[in-house]
Amino acid sequence: MDLIAVFPENPSPDLARTLDLAGYRWKAFPSPDAITKSEPTDGWLGAIVMADTDMDGAWAVCRSLRKRDALMVPLLLLVTGAQLDELTLRDELFDDFCLLPFHPRELEARLRHVFARVSVNSKPDTVDYGGLVLNLETYQASIDGRPLDLTYMEYELLKFLTQNPGKVFTREILLSRVWGYDYYGGARTVDVHIRRLRAKLGEEHANLIQTVRSVGYRFGQSRWGH
Amino acid sequence: MLQQQRDYVLRTVEERGVRLIRLWFTDVLGNLKSFAISPAELENALEDGMSFDGSSIDGFSRVQESDVLAIPDANTFVMLPWADGAAPEARVFCDIHNLDGSPFSGDPRQVLRRNLDKARARGLDFLIAPDIEFFYFAPPEDGQPPRPLDEASFFDLTTTDVTGNLRKETIRTLETMSIPVEYSFHEDAPSQHEIDLRHTDALNMADSVMTFRLAVREVAAAQGVHATFMPKPLEGVQGSGMHLHLSLFNNNGTDDASSNAFYSADDAYNLSDTAKKFMAGLLFHASEITAITNQTVNSYKRLVPGFEAPVHVSWARNNRSGLIRVPVPKRANPSATRIEYRSPDPACNPYLAFSVILAAGLRGVEQNYELPAEADANLFEMGDAALHKLGIEQLPQSLSEALRVMESSSLVHEALGEHIFEWFLRNKRSEWRGYKTQVTPFELQRYLKSI
Numbered sequence: 001m002d003l004i005a006v007f008p009e010n011p012s013p014d015l016a017r018t019l020d021l022a023g024y025r026w027k028a029f030p031s032p033d034a035i036t037k038s039e040p041t042d043g044w045l046g047a048i049v050m051a052d053t054d055m056d057g058a059w060a061v062c063r064s065l066r067k068r069d070a071l072m073v074p075l076l077l078l079v080t081g082a083q084l085d086e087l088t089l090r091d092e093l094f095d096d097f098c099l100l101p102f103h104p105r106e107l108e109a110r111l112r113h114v115f116a117r118v119s120v121n122s123k124p125d126t127v128d129y130g131g132l133v134l135n136l137e138t139y140q141a142s143i144d145g146r147p148l149d150l151t152y153m154e155y156e157l158l159k160f161l162t163q164n165p166g167k168v169f170t171r172e173i174l175l176s177r178v179w180g181y182d183y184y185g186g187a188r189t190v191d192v193h194i195r196r197l198r199a200k201l202g203e204e205h206a207n208l209i210q211t212v213r214s215v216g217y218r219f220g221q222s223r224w225g226h
Numbered sequence: 227m228l229q230q231q232r233d234y235v236l237r238t239v240e241e242r243g244v245r246l247i248r249l250w251f252t253d254v255l256g257n258l259k260s261f262a263i264s265p266a267e268l269e270n271a272l273e274d275g276m277s278f279d280g281s282s283i284d285g286f287s288r289v290q291e292s293d294v295l296a297i298p299d300a301n302t303f304v305m306l307p308w309a310d311g312a313a314p315e316a317r318v319f320c321d322i323h324n325l326d327g328s329p330f331s332g333d334p335r336q337v338l339r340r341n342l343d344k345a346r347a348r349g350l351d352f353l354i355a356p357d358i359e360f361f362y363f364a365p366p367e368d369g370q371p372p373r374p375l376d377e378a379s380f381f382d383l384t385t386t387d388v389t390g391n392l393r394k395e396t397i398r399t400l401e402t403m404s405i406p407v408e409y410s411f412h413e414d415a416p417s418q419h420e421i422d423l424r425h426t427d428a429l430n431m432a433d434s435v436m437t438f439r440l441a442v443r444e445v446a447a448a449q450g451v452h453a454t455f456m457p458k459p460l461e462g463v464q465g466s467g468m469h470l471h472l473s474l475f476n477n478n479g480t481d482d483a484s485s486n487a488f489y490s491a492d493d494a495y496n497l498s499d500t501a502k503k504f505m506a507g508l509l510f511h512a513s514e515i516t517a518i519t520n521q522t523v524n525s526y527k528r529l530v531p532g533f534e535a536p537v538h539v540s541w542a543r544n545n546r547s548g549l550i551r552v553p554v555p556k557r558a559n560p561s562a563t564r565i566e567y568r569s570p571d572p573a574c575n576p577y578l579a580f581s582v583i584l585a586a587g588l589r590g591v592e593q594n595y596e597l598p599a600e601a602d603a604n605l606f607e608m609g610d611a612a613l614h615k616l617g618i619e620q621l622p623q624s625l626s627e628a629l630r631v632m633e634s635s636s637l638v639h640e641a642l643g644e645h646i647f648e649w650f651l652r653n654k655r656s657e658w659r660g661y662k663t664q665v666t667p668f669e670l671q672r673y674l675k676s677i
Contacts, residue, residue: 184427
């Protein structure tokens with residue numbers, strides 16, 4: 001797991017040089033499908049999506065990388081100043097972004113930052129956030145040392161959220177990432193489960209899962225500090 | 227996914243030291259049935275199911291074809307909060323199958339699944355939020371009328387504290403079992419309480435109603451109190467209903483205003499055509515499904531004028547005498563647009579009741595039924611002639627009448643399937659016969675001396 005997927009197929013010479021100099025292994029692809037097909041068995045280290053020439057194509061790549069069941073691929077988006085508005089309400093599709101043209105040292109720093117976040121999160125056996133501990137090995141969850149009685153789907157939802165703290169997810173994204181199979185109830189199912197989780201976390205911890213009005217839900221504090 | 231669910235259950239049982247796993251299912255009359263297995267048997271049960279003799283269960287198999295298979299639905303696995311902490315227990319709902327693996331036609335949960343799948347094939351999900359009423363009484367004594375708890379003149383134990391704490395404890399228990407509560411309050415009648423659950427999909431809700439009835443009783447019994455869902459336990463005061471808030475959502479995975487199939491921004495009441503046709507279907511077939519939504523002799527003593535229970539087949543925006551009410555959603559929230567079906571009582575089998583209600587509504591949608599005019603007057607105050615002129619009919623007045631209407635209903639036959647349809651009619655006719663042959667105190671008092 002040391003290979004980075006890059007979009008589009010012919011990235012700018014600046015990007016290629018920066019990645020090479022920083023010592024990253026990377027490969028460029030023309031489409032979401034091509035990225036999916038070439039995915040290493042142990043997954044991508046991350047993805048860098050350059051949106052300057054093809055915004056729609058870039059979003060397609062982001063969406064496709066976000067759709068799978070594996071842990072999230074850390075994703076850095078490169079956009080021009082004119083494209084900044086496009087980012088609104090799409091927080092869940094990328095982990096960080098960098099303005100084009102970029103300064104090589106800024107890009108390097110950002111890459112280190114996004115990839116580091118994930119290596120912490122992908123620690124295999126436990127997730128720890130505040131007083132909340134999930135043991136991924138034994139499927140047990142506890143808060144302040146008190147075991148939580150969760151149903152399977154409640155556990156899966158909580159696991160997904162705690163593995164991606166600070167990120168906002170729409171109900172649709174949660175459905176496809178956490179449920180992703182036959183279920184009754186549609187997008188309302190997500191609300192039902194969030195409500196149950198909050199009840200079980202108890203009043204003093206219920207705000208660990210925050211409702212982001214007219215968007216969806218977020219676990220823990222926003223990375224942007226609001 | 228299935229394998230992960232099983233692993234989750236097995237690991238939890240191991241980690242939490244669960245001693246006993248209770249396999250739950252429901253008979254045709256809506257009674258919760260349970261048998262317990264040890265953790266050692268659980269893995270096998272999750273894979274292959276547990277076979278048992280179905281002829282011992284009301285409405286299940288005939289003797290010659292009696293063995294059926296209970297297959298746990300791992301998604302419904304929860305710890306039982308009232309179990310002894312030293313010997314933890316868990317429960318899981320089961321789907322009943324024939325030995326060849328096909329769904330067993332006598333299992334109400336399978337019946338509901340079949341009806342929900344039908345709606346899903348049309349891209350629709352059926353969501354329900356029930357308001358469940360019940361009474362707390364002192365432990366019943368044979369032949370004595372029930373004694374309410376919180377009216378000192380009836381029963382001298384400390385009053386409101388007992389029931390207030392009971393309700394608080396009940397809600398806590400429900401929440402730990404993944405049944406979120408929306409409101410709870412004391413109802414009009416002495417010792418009557420209401421707990422409103424938040425909406426979920428219909429299958430989940432039917433499981434929740436079964437769990438709810440047990441949880442309320444368990445918590446009460448632990449305090450020496452008897453909780454009852456009998457529809458009309460006390461003469462002269464309100465009975466217990468189970469009003470159902472219903473909506474259909476488009477199952478296209480999106481979450482915008484259009485995902486509530488009952489919502490339309492263009493209508494004065496924000497009701498879509500689908501909602502109106504669904505209501506029309508429900509009204510048109512209301513009498514046919516009443517035996518299922520109100521299945522006891524006692525149910526029909528609740529459906530009388532003057533006690534906020536519906537008597538007539540009508541709808542209105544804000545008129546609690548009608549059969550369907552259209553509540554005004556808070557902040558005109560599209561996803562809260564819904565209709566409230568007011569006749570069912572908490573003694574029904576929720577799987578079957580949800581099945582026939584959905585079937586009736588969907589029939590209206592499929593065949594473009596026309597919604598009759600709103601009846602916003604207080605129907606309880608109108609005479610029969612005036613009601614007749616408006617084309618407003620009455621719901622069946624007795625279990626016997628309800629069964630007669632149900633028997634000729636192809637809609638109910640199709641929704642329930644031959645097995646349950648036939649068995650239910652037979653069983654309930656016999657209940658009615660048993661009732662009919664009673665000589666009641668009413669008759670003795672009225673006739674014995676004077677005739």
